Amino acid sequence: MPTDLQDLLGIFLEEVRDLCRQAAKSVLELEQGTAGDGAEQQVAALARALHSIKGSGATLGVDDVARLAHALEDLIAPLRRDGERLDAASADALLRYLDVIMQRMEAHAQGRGAELTDVGPDVDELRRLASTDRPARPAKDGAGTSASAAAQSSVAHTAPRSAIRADGSNEARAAANDEDAWRVSPQKISALIREVERLREARLRASEQWRAVSSATRQLAGARPEIREALATVARGMRGEADELGSIIEGLESEIRSICTVPVAVILEPLHRTVRDVCRQSGKEARLSIVGGELELDRRLVQALRGPLVHLVRNAVDHGLESPEERRALGKHAEGALVLRVELQGNMVFVEIADDGSGIDLERVRQTALAHGLIDEAAAAAMSDAELQQLIFRPGFSTRTEVTDTSGRGVGLDLVRAEVQALRGVLEVESRRAQGTRFLLTLPTDLGSSFVLVVRCGEQLFGIPMHAVEAVVRTRRTSLRVGRHEIWLVDDDRSLPLRDLAAELRIRSPEVPEEGRPLVIVQREAHTVALSVDEVVGDRELLVHPLPSGVCPEPAYRGAAAMAQGELMLVLQPQWLVHSSNSTAEPVGATSRALVVDDSLTARAMHRAILEAGGFTVHAVGSAARALDQLRHSAYAIVVCDVSMPDMDGLAFARELRRRTDTAQLPLILVSGQDDASAREQALSAGADAFLGKRECASGRLLAEVSDVIARRRGAA
């Protein structure tokens, strides 16, 4: 096939896709009678769409598509001519053959037109339907779907992209030859976006350097004025460069966005059809409402979301909603409610699919998992509700006892989760028995960034999304009300719960903030809290990516963002911040607190694993200096410290502990990679209660040593 004709077919394919989408929407509205006074316009729109497909198909030589479109025009002729209502059989036929048109068009665009079967029988079938006397009755027969008025107002209509006209003009050829129309591969766009991300990191580094130079300049109070002025000039220049970089990045992102984005409605709108089809198959009733369809998102993301959303919506109807009879018996409306909401915050997309159905039957999930051998009895008995909910994502899991067209094969939610993970996203589920289920997809886009307030807690920086930050204030002790279990900040005629962010993150024990300590007022979903932090570093514009699954069972993090040197900073989830409220309090049954001091992250992980298995709540720090600071504010039953650390080693740390009156009796175990007699002697001389080589740090041995040391100190006290 000549290349130019192939190109034309590719363009026509997009045109047909849009037209079929519009036509299907019209069919659904006409079938349900929701078009109201606009029924005539909907019929006209449907007719125009079919006419466009017919004309352009004929022009480009895809006669099968043209013939099908013509036959469909005949089918709807009575609607135009006599004002008849669209019956269910005609609606089925229209929707089915719109699908056939799409499939045939895709085959032609891919050069597989010769493989297609003769379209004659399909045309004959449509002619037969068109000539059958149809009863003039409303289409809805008790099973079906409808689109809400709210969804109508919130869904953006996508205009046809090409200039193909039904009158068979050659404007299609002209459009293909138009030199302004380029084809760019997705890989090139991805490469461009990656370069923009590198630019963003370069800008971040430039900003950090400007801040460093400004800070150094301020500290040079005693230097000669001309030196300070020269440095100040350099700092101003650096800031200017950083600002210009930022401007360039914004411009680039804006242009890329205009190339790459489409309204998310292009994949949401067809879901009305999906709901309709599943309802007809299952005998259920459902109404789909869409919020946020007008948002424009990266088209790769939109296309990739199509499959998962179809599956989740089908799952919601098939598994989530009860039958109309069951719903009436429960006092619910016979028609189930599905809500699909899309929201964009910075560079994070949130897609929520919620139903008001029966919720996940956890006992049934447990029994099904046992029956399929996915878990054993012991594991089943020990699982929490949250863990049981996660079983629905296991491959092969299905509570259906028989296979239907919709479900039962156990190939479903695991694939959806895998597809979402492939997009670097996260899929979560929440469910309440008899009330409904909510799936939440969180996905990053490569475009756009999030403004984040950077704060420090202990050794680590964290980000708080700026849209959730109401204010940053300084602690005034006179504004605090310290109760037995809570601290309150009394501020401007309101009382806010005050929490220590480091304690919420289990970095250290809760502290009453001292005078002047920064407090970040965070507001989300009508809840407001005051968070005490060690330092407010400033605001940054960052690209936030979700964390890998399984990293943190608590929904504490929105994701992580790359900082100037490539290191990651965790960005906190505002919903978690306002609701955390002792949800991360030290576990019930934890006997004591242990402090691990080691500059090695991996060693800290191993010590933590051992001590937590022994029932301790573990705080870990990376330096002796940080440990000494932490010991001023928190009480610990035991300290396990590495000997080899930069700056202050474990021996100096031990001597310092023994020098201070508040820590002189604190049980201390020193550990070292060097475990000879000399090292042991040095450790004990420095004031350690025990010494272990790292080779000896097997779980049982360390815990035994810890118990022994604590007991000895208590006995001596």
Add this chain to the structure above:
Amino acid sequence: MKLRSLSEELADLSPEQRSLLELRARRLATAAAEEKEEALVYFAEFPVGEHAYAVPLEAVRAALPLRLVTPVPLSPPHIVGVLRFQGRIISAVSVEALLGVRGWQQDPAVLLVVDPGFGELTAIDCERIPVAMALPRSAVEAALQGSDAAVVEVMTPDRRQVHLIKLGQLLDRRHRSDRAD
């Protein structure tokens, strides 16, 4: 010396000598056939404490120094932290913390980026950069089939005991359960 053909040489052999030669020939032919069939599977081997562990070499994507890893408060103890790798965020996991700490010689300072087979790369910690080694496929398959555990022991040809890690099974715990093991 006159050169004689093989058939002339064989004709001079006694029945016992002929029988012995035939036996040796059969043995040599069998050994060659066995050698041809003994395929090897390649692993990346690394020490943790006193023990040697190995992961399939085909699953290894990179070996990195342990740096720029961000710890994640509230994460299970086996999660060392998260880091960036080729533009994506991956988790770093402590093998010892997952399997049960049995002591170590030096703090693991190498991260081995692996593909466990469920769509996400993960980094596991090692005390040093792994070395490649080969094991007979038959021995590997026998070890894997003989146990459902995430780690199985296999004897190397030079009589060393190596612990083979089934990456998907070991690391999939975090997908099965949100609690720490």
